[in-house]
Amino acid sequence: MDMTVFFSSFGIIFLAELGDKTQLTAMALATRHPWKRIFIGIALAFALLNVGAVLVGKLLFAFLPLFWIKLVSGGLFLFFGVSTLRSGGFDEEEEEAEERELTRRGPVITAFFMILLAELGDKTQLVTTSLAAQHESLLAVFAGSTLALWAVSLVGIFVGRQLTRFIPLAYVHRGAGTLFLIFGAVILYQALAG
Numbered sequence: 001m002d003m004t005v006f007f008s009s010f011g012i013i014f015l016a017e018l019g020d021k022t023q024l025t026a027m028a029l030a031t032r033h034p035w036k037r038i039f040i041g042i043a044l045a046f047a048l049l050n051v052g053a054v055l056v057g058k059l060l061f062a063f064l065p066l067f068w069i070k071l072v073s074g075g076l077f078l079f080f081g082v083s084t085l086r087s088g089g090f091d092e093e094e095e096e097a098e099e100r101e102l103t104r105r106g107p108v109i110t111a112f113f114m115i116l117l118a119e120l121g122d123k124t125q126l127v128t129t130s131l132a133a134q135h136e137s138l139l140a141v142f143a144g145s146t147l148a149l150w151a152v153s154l155v156g157i158f159v160g161r162q163l164t165r166f167i168p169l170a171y172v173h174r175g176a177g178t179l180f181l182i183f184g185a186v187i188l189y190q191a192l193a194g
Contacts, residue, residue, distance in 0.1 A: 002137035009131050009144025016124050017152045021183045025114055026156035028179065033107035035157045039150075041111025046149040049119050053128035054142045070191035072117055074184045080114065081180030118183070124149065 017023065022042075029038045119125055128145040132138055 001143065002135065002140045005131075005135045005137045005140035006144040009128070009141045010148045012127060012131070013124050013145040013148035014152055016127060017149055018155075020124075020152075021118060021179075022115060022122075022149070023152050023156035024179055024183075025118065026111075026153040027159055029107065029111055029114070030157040033110075037107040038111045039153065039157060041108040041113075042115050042153045043150055044108075045112045045115035045119070046146055046153070049116065049125055050128055050142050050146045050149070053125045053145070054132040054138050067191050070121065070187050074186075074188035074191060078181060078184035078188075081177045081182075081184055083177075085174060085177035085181075118187075 026038060026042055124145070128141060131141045131145070135141055
């Protein structure tokens with residue numbers, strides 16, 4: 001494995017994703033679900049996305065127009081924004097019961113699909129595709145970009161978990177719901193304007 005390609009891929013993708021919607025999504029999900037399950041879903045989604053970016057990234061967009069990817073992704077963020085805002089109004093006992101139920105239903109699957117749809121065709125996937133086209137070491141590009149995305153997600157998860165120590169969970173949920181609505185609106189705007 002070409003370590004120069006690995007480290008350059010890691011650095012570019014880490015900086016590109018820092019503070020992006022994925023990190024904020026990880027942060028928000030970690031306030032509602034066990035962080036390990038959220039990370040498993042996120043890690044699987046990024047691994048799948050980067051395999052696609054490295055091996056068939058250019059072909060992917062021939063079969064799935066970016067318009068439809070963004071439309072579905074925007075709709076998903078709006079759905080999660082509304083559901084997050086609605087859940088913020090429950091009393092603590094109801095909220096804990098709902099959280100236990102959601103955890104049983106699959107935070108791994110929730111995190112996986114949120115990240116998969118949000119990141120499909122995103123700038124980091126396009127950059128990963130570009131890096132793979134420029135370098136012979138596909139493994140180095142895959143490993144560097146995937147580890148960078150996992151690292152940014154872990155930063156988001158642990159920042160999210162620490163936030164709840166200082167800020168009431170209801171405020172965190174309202175903020176996360178609002179961010180999801182904003183992301184959804186922006187993604188839909190990009191799909192319809194582009």
